[in-house]
Amino acid sequence: MNHTELQDHYELYALGLAEEPERDEIRAHLDRGCEVCMAEMRRARELVTLLGGSAVPAAPSPKLRRRILASVGVEHRGFGWTPLFAGASALLLGAALYFGGREADFAREVERLTAQSRSQIIELTRLNEAFALMNGADTTVTSFGEKKPVPKGKLFYSPSKGALLIASNLPPAPAGKAYELWLVPKAKGASPIRDGMFQSESDGTVMRLIPGPIDANATAAIAVTLEVAAGVDSPTLPILIVAPLAPALQ
Amino acid sequence: MFLLPILLAFRSAEADAALVVRLQRREPQALAELYDRYGRVAYSLILRVVRDAGIAEDLVQETFLRVWNRVQGFDAQKGAVGPWLLAVARNRAIDYVRSAGGRDRNTVEFEETGHPALYTDMESGILASDKARVVKAAMEKLLPHQRQVIELAYFEGLSQTEMAARMGQPLGTVKTWVRAALKTLRDELGAQAVSA
Numbered sequence: 001m002n003h004t005e006l007q008d009h010y011e012l013y014a015l016g017l018a019e020e021p022e023r024d025e026i027r028a029h030l031d032r033g034c035e036v037c038m039a040e041m042r043r044a045r046e047l048v049t050l051l052g053g054s055a056v057p058a059a060p061s062p063k064l065r066r067r068i069l070a071s072v073g074v075e076h077r078g079f080g081w082t083p084l085f086a087g088a089s090a091l092l093l094g095a096a097l098y099f100g101g102r103e104a105d106f107a108r109e110v111e112r113l114t115a116q117s118r119s120q121i122i123e124l125t126r127l128n129e130a131f132a133l134m135n136g137a138d139t140t141v142t143s144f145g146e147k148k149p150v151p152k153g154k155l156f157y158s159p160s161k162g163a164l165l166i167a168s169n170l171p172p173a174p175a176g177k178a179y180e181l182w183l184v185p186k187a188k189g190a191s192p193i194r195d196g197m198f199q200s201e202s203d204g205t206v207m208r209l210i211p212g213p214i215d216a217n218a219t220a221a222i223a224v225t226l227e228v229a230a231g232v233d234s235p236t237l238p239i240l241i242v243a244p245l246a247p248a249l250q
Numbered sequence: 251m252f253l254l255p256i257l258l259a260f261r262s263a264e265a266d267a268a269l270v271v272r273l274q275r276r277e278p279q280a281l282a283e284l285y286d287r288y289g290r291v292a293y294s295l296i297l298r299v300v301r302d303a304g305i306a307e308d309l310v311q312e313t314f315l316r317v318w319n320r321v322q323g324f325d326a327q328k329g330a331v332g333p334w335l336l337a338v339a340r341n342r343a344i345d346y347v348r349s350a351g352g353r354d355r356n357t358v359e360f361e362e363t364g365h366p367a368l369y370t371d372m373e374s375g376i377l378a379s380d381k382a383r384v385v386k387a388a389m390e391k392l393l394p395h396q397r398q399v400i401e402l403a404y405f406e407g408l409s410q411t412e413m414a415a416r417m418g419q420p421l422g423t424v425k426t427w428v429r430a431a432l433k434t435l436r437d438e439l440g441a442q443a444v445s446a
Contacts, residue, residue, distance in 0.1 A: 008429065008432075011432045011435075011436065012428070012432070015400075015403045015404060015432075016344075016403065016407060016409075017403055017409065017410055017428060019410075045333070045337075046333075047432075047435060047436065047439055048404065049333055049336060049337070050385050050439060051400060051404045051435075052291075052294075052295045052298075052336065052340070052404070055294050055295050055297070055298035055405075056294065056297075056298065057290075057294050058290075058293060058294045058297045058303075058306075059290055059293070060289060060290065060293040060303075060306070060307050060310060061303075061307065064289070064293075064307045064310060064311065065282070065285055065286075065289065067307075067311055068281070068285055068289075068310075068311050068314050068315070069278065069281065069282055069285075071311065071315060072278050072281055072315070072318055073278060093319065178301050178302065196303040197297075197301055197302060197303055198302055198303060198304060199301075199302050199305075208304070229301040230298075230301070
């Protein structure tokens with residue numbers, strides 16, 4: 001197959017849409033260092049990467065950076081068992097590197113265990129963050145939805161650490177939909193502030209950490225609505241959860 | 251709008267080469283710098299795919315660890331780490347939604363490290379043109395169904411057969427839409443930026 005015949009297939013390949021026999025043909029050309037195909041694929045790759053430009057800009061929580069660095073052994077912050085898991089992960093990684101060339105099967109198993117260990121670190125870190133907030137000296141707790149069938153739960157609020165929303169009876173969102181968190185300002189007429197999308201678990205439970213200080217003088221409550229999966233700028237009724245930050249502050 | 255961080259991220263391409271060398275020397279601080287450059291871009295991309303902030307953060311972490319673990323096989327003289335990282339991020343996110351949806355992994359997944367030279371020229375191409383407006387204009391030139399198939403392919407990793415099933419359209423129709431959309435994008439973007 002020559003390059004003219006492949007001309008229309010480079011972008012398809014870069015997008016993951018190429019079909020046989022063109023896919024194998026392009027791959028073979030790339031593997032043998034075909035300069036024409038390399039140039040065409042660079043062009044196609046750039047085109048495909050630019051498609052990411054239609055994604056809405058978003059910022060991860062500040063704690064993500066620390067989590068990532070902790071998982072490679074730096075910036076430990078004393079999260080209980082996390083250093084132990086990180087150490088175990090590092091040992092497994094070291095083992096994977098050592099046996100890499102000679103014991104492929106063993107290395108794959110180590111990689112799997114390493115990934116499992118990493119997942120445990122992520123989950124453990126998340127839980128530790130939640131427990132730290134729940135046990136904070138300045139943490140207060142409010143309940144919501146107690147007199148209604150759905151949904152209900154508790155909101156733990158720490159002025160310095162943030163808020164932790166624990167809810168049940170929040171059924172999985174329909175296809176194309178997701179739950180959106182809002183910070184509801186106290187100021188009259190002020191618009192609620194978006195604070196991220198989430199999905200509930202299959203059993204209807206949810207635990208969402210809202211990290212970072214929240215000013216109770218400016219924020220009245222945490223709210224949840226059901227929106228299109230991409231999120232919206234203003235909440236759509238009905239509001240499913242309204243959890244006051246703290247009764248004493250209302 | 252979203253292209254701005256991409257542009258800023260890719261602008262540091264020269265520094266990226268040095269960063270790759272430090273990553274290959276296993277300097278954890280290099281990973282911190284890599285995250286500072288590309289963390290937000292990767293997160294935005296992944297969030298668009300998985301639509302859940304918590305899962306997106308987990309996948310960003312997985313992306314950076316994957317780069318950390320595989321950077322030894324990456325040739326800094328031939329490839330640019332930023333585009334590579336974003337390719338890893340997209341693949342991780344699509345893998346996640348496919349497995350969560352009970353679908354097989356995409357069998358045509360692009361090899362992330364197989365050909366690092368494929369990422370070489372992206373910076374110059376992107377920086378050579380005012381891409382933010384150009385890309386927006388190009389996407390707006392697509393017909394709605396053309397834009398939809400491109401988004402289903404890029405953000406959800408659907409094959410053309412899967413798109414046909416999802417959209418309730420004949421496979422041949424979907425293929426025609428995909429090709430027409432790519433041609434429009436190629437004409438609009440390729441002529442102005444790629445060959446710049």
